[in-house]
Amino acid sequence: MLNVSIIGASGYSGAELAKLVARHPEFSLTHCFVSEQSTDKHKLISELYPEHTGLLDIELEPLNQQAFSLIEQSTDYVCLCTDHKVSVELAPVFLQMGKRVFDLSGGYRLSDNEDYETYYGFSHPYQDWLTQAQYGLAEWYGDAIKAAKLVAVAGCYPTAALNALKPLQQADLISAQPVIINAVSGVTGAGRKANVTSHFCEVSLAPYGLFTHRHTPEIEKYLSHPVLFTPHLGNFKRGILETIYVTLKENVTTNQVDAAYQVLADEPLIRLKASQLPSIKAVENQPFVDIGWQQKGNQLIVVVAIDNLLKGAAGQALQCMNLAAGLDHYQGLGMSA
Ligand SMILES: NC(=O)C1=CN([C@@H]2O[C@H](COP(=O)(O)OP(=O)(O)OC[C@H]3O[C@@H](n4cnc5c(N)ncnc54)[C@H](OP(=O)(O)O)[C@@H]3O)[C@@H](O)[C@H]2O)C=CC1
Numbered sequence: 001m002l003n004v005s006i007i008g009a010s011g012y013s014g015a016e017l018a019k020l021v022a023r024h025p026e027f028s029l030t031h032c033f034v035s036e037q038s039t040d041k042h043k044l045i046s047e048l049y050p051e052h053t054g055l056l057d058i059e060l061e062p063l064n065q066q067a068f069s070l071i072e073q074s075t076d077y078v079c080l081c082t083d084h085k086v087s088v089e090l091a092p093v094f095l096q097m098g099k100r101v102f103d104l105s106g107g108y109r110l111s112d113n114e115d116y117e118t119y120y121g122f123s124h125p126y127q128d129w130l131t132q133a134q135y136g137l138a139e140w141y142g143d144a145i146k147a148a149k150l151v152a153v154a155g156c157y158p159t160a161a162l163n164a165l166k167p168l169q170q171a172d173l174i175s176a177q178p179v180i181i182n183a184v185s186g187v188t189g190a191g192r193k194a195n196v197t198s199h200f201c202e203v204s205l206a207p208y209g210l211f212t213h214r215h216t217p218e219i220e221k222y223l224s225h226p227v228l229f230t231p232h233l234g235n236f237k238r239g240i241l242e243t244i245y246v247t248l249k250e251n252v253t254t255n256q257v258d259a260a261y262q263v264l265a266d267e268p269l270i271r272l273k274a275s276q277l278p279s280i281k282a283v284e285n286q287p288f289v290d291i292g293w294q295q296k297g298n299q300l301i302v303v304v305a306i307d308n309l310l311k312g313a314a315g316q317a318l319q320c321m322n323l324a325a326g327l328d329h330y331q332g333l334g335m336s337a
């Protein structure tokens with residue numbers, strides 16, 4: 001058994017990951033932490049999430065000095081389900097203890113400090129670790145994830161976009177024009193902390209972050225192609241749906257597009273729907289990426305859906321942890337090959 005500690009376990013992605021780890025046959029959920037000042041410290045996760053009574057009657061411990069010693073002695077894998085800046089500071093501490101770190105934040109996903117300044121609003125203090133971090137997009141970088149000390153688990157919107165677009169890019173079917181990605185996310189994407197924009201009475205359906213969202217450089221980096229990415233906040237709890245407009249190179253046929261997607265055909269967590277288009281309903285509370293597409297001439301519209309807390313966060317983190325442990329990446333996600 002590998003011992004796992006989760007930092008930020010009271011949050012939406014942390015609690016989702018705690019649930020997956022607690023049910024996993026090869027992992028043991030050793031400790032769950034919140035900040036030292038947290039109003040939730042010493043509560044049980046199941047007090048915050050009563051649906052997990054019995055499974056997650058585990059205390060949320062404050063991340064104080066004693067906690068660091070506890071982690072050093074008792075933990076193999078440390079999962080950071082914390083804000084980017086918190087993760088940036090915590091990851092090196094655990095890496096120096098020799099732990100394998102799985103960071104669900106964006107703190108180690110980009111390589112260019114200028115992008116951190118532009119899109120995250122801070123200068124990255126740990127260039128060395130930034131260089132060593134491995135991007136955690138499980139279906140695409142499995143071997144590198146297996147060997148990595150620090151895995152920067154892929155972002156939620158990028159997970160959907162990259163799985164939808166990398167097959168086309170790999171087959172060299174995309175023209176030089178930017179790919180247009182319109183995305184809608186449920187409100188859990190904004191985290192559990194109270195916030196006016198995610199307040200019940202304020203949420204409707206609205207775009208945000210035009211040209212400035214931090215997932216633009218993340219998608220561009222791992223796609224190697226320019227994108228125009230516009231996220232929207234929708235009035236539902238969980239799930240992401242992206243409608244993606246691709247201008248194909250001249251004379252690309254539907255057979256070529258269909259063939260390009262076959263690169264993902266044997267992946268248990270990817271469901272190729274072709275002309276049967278994906279929906280949030282089909283992926284909510286599920287670990288899958290659903291991808292559908294339709295083509296007219298050299299215009300291709302790809303529709304992709306994921307659950308933001310599973311494939312977009314905790315599910316993908318578990319896939320990376322499985323890879324690191326030498327297990328099938330989909331173990332513990334209710335799947336068999
Ligand atoms: N929600 C989503 O769909 C996705 C989220 N992510 C990323 O995962 C990370 C967590 O997101 P999410 O679960 O939504 O966030 P939440 O706001 O729901 O949870 C954040 C957690 O971090 C804890 N925390 C805050 N400050 C500290 C600290 N200094 N030390 C230890 N724990 C701390 C919080 O508890 P407390 O404040 O009480 O201490 C809480 O448990 C973020 O980086 C986010 O970008 C990635 C993909 C998708």
Ligand SMILES: CC(=O)N[C@@H](CCC(=O)OP(=O)(O)O)C(=O)O
Nearest residue numbers: 104105106155156185186189190
């Ligand atoms: C709806 C909403 O607010 N979504 C978040 C993205 C989710 C997230 O936490 O982003 P990472 O995947 O980069 O960690 C946002 O746009 O900032």
